[in-house]
Amino acid sequence: MIELVNVTKEYPGTVAVKDLTFEVGDGEFCVLIGPSGCGKSTTLRMINRLIEATSGTLLIDGTDIRDYRPEELRRKIGYAIQSVGLFPHMTVAQNISVVPGLLKWETSRIDKRVGELLDLFGLDPSAYKGKYPRELSGGEAQRVGVARALAADPSILLMDEPFGALDPITRESLQNEFSRIQRGLKKTIVFVTHDIDEAIRLAARILIMREGELVQYDTPENILTSPGDKFVLEFIGTDRALKRLARLPVQGLMRSALSVVLSDDPGKVEKSLAENSYLWVTDNEGRLKGWLDRKVLDKAPFNMEDSIVRIRVADFAVSPDSTAKEALSKMVLAGTSSAPVVDNTDLLVGEIRLADLLEA
Ligand SMILES: Nc1ncnc2c1ncn2[C@@H]1O[C@H](COP(=O)(O)OP(=O)(O)OP(=O)(O)O)[C@@H](O)[C@H]1O
Ligand SMILES: [Mg+2]
Structure with missing residues (x-):
C-alpha cells in the first residue's frame, strides 16, 4: 500500500x-x-x-x-x-x-x-x-x-x-x-x-x-x-x-446466440427463421459463417444456400474480451442491431445486442 x-x-x-x-x-x-x-x-x-x-x-x-x-x-x-x-x-x-x-x-x-x-x-x-x-x-x-x-x-x-x-x-x-x-x-x-x-x-x-x-x-x-x-x-x-x-467487457453483456448449421435440414431452418428476425449460421464445428434474414422468406421458395449472407467474421464479430464500445462500433459499421461473439477460432459463443448496450 x-x-x-x-x-x-x-x-x-x-x-x-x-x-x-x-x-x-x-x-x-x-x-x-x-x-x-x-x-x-x-x-x-x-x-x-x-x-x-x-x-x-x-x-x-x-x-x-x-x-x-x-x-x-x-x-x-x-x-x-x-x-x-x-x-x-x-x-x-x-x-x-x-x-x-x-x-x-x-x-x-x-x-x-x-x-x-x-x-x-x-x-x-x-x-x-x-x-x-x-x-x-x-x-x-x-x-x-x-x-x-x-x-x-x-x-x-x-x-x-x-x-x-x-x-x-x-x-x-x-x-x-x-x-x-x-x-x-x-x-x-x-x-x-x-x-x-x-x-x-x-x-x-x-x-x-x-x-x-x-x-x-x-x-x-x-x-x-x-x-x-x-x-x-x-x-x-x-x-x-x-x-x-x-x-464494459462484452463477456458480461452477451447472451446466447440463435444459430443454425449449414448442413441442417432446410425445412427446420425455415421454421426457425419464421420465428426469429435473423439467425446466425455456422459450419458443423460451430464456426461462424454468416447469417440469415427473415425477409428471405418473403421470396419463397426458401433455399438455404442462396439466402445466407456470408460474412468476413473479423468485420462483424467481437470477442468476449472486447469492450461494449468496440461492439457498438461494429454494429454501426455493419448497420446491424446485433453483433456475434466468437472465440479466437471463430467459434460462435454468443451475441450482443444494441438493446443490451443501451440498458447497460
Ligand atoms: N527540477 C525542476 N526544477 C524546477 N521546476 C521543475 C523541476 N521539475 C519539474 N519542475 C516543474 O514542476 C512542474 C511539474 O512537473 P512534472 O514533470 O511533474 O509535470 P508532468 O505532470 O509530469 O508533465 P508532463 O505531462 O509534461 O510530463 C512543472 O511546472 C515543471 O516545470
Ligand atoms: Mg511527466
Missing part, C-alpha cells in the same frame, strides 16, 4: 505538487492524469525517492519511505520512465538485468528471469536478448522498458507514460497485453498518462491532477457519471457515455 499525506514539492518559483493526499491499495491500479506540467512525474518520483518531498509524508506498507534502505526500495518498487530510457550501450538482456544485478542476484537466476520476462511480453528471448535498443521498434522498446521495471519482481510498479509516443494501434495492443499481464501479477501500480482513454481502459481508480493539486480521485465509472467539476468534465470530454462503454 502506498500513502501520501499532505505531500508538497516546491522548486524555486514553482510549486510542482501541492498538499497531495491519497492512497493506493495493494494490487490496485491507479492512474494519475492531468495536463502537462501538473505534477504527475514529480509525484511518481517522490514515491521512489528519486526526488525528496519538500514537506509531507510518504508511506509504503505503513513505513515512511525515508526509513527504508535504498536497496529495499529498489527491490520493492519497479520504475518504467517516461520516454523508455533504455541504456543504449547495453543489450536488451543487460538492460533488464540492471536491478537484479544491483541486488547481486546469481547470473543463472538473472538469465532465467530475463527469459521469463521476454516470454511474458511476447518477445522471443533467443531473438531479442542480444539486441541493442537502436535495433528495436518503439513498441518493442516500450515492452523491454516495462520488463526491466518488473525484473526484480517488485510489489509496486511506477509507470510514467510507458506507452506514450506509440501509434494508436500498437498502443492499444500493448494496453491490452499489459492488462492481461497485470491480472496475473496483481502489482500495486501508479501509472501516469495524459490520455483519458488509456486511463479509463486501465485504471481501477483515476486521480485527476491540476496545477499540482488533486481534483478528483475515484473509479472511472464514478468519474464518468459524476465528474466533480467543470475542469473534470472538460477533461473527460463530451463523449463520456461512449467512454463508459469502453469499460
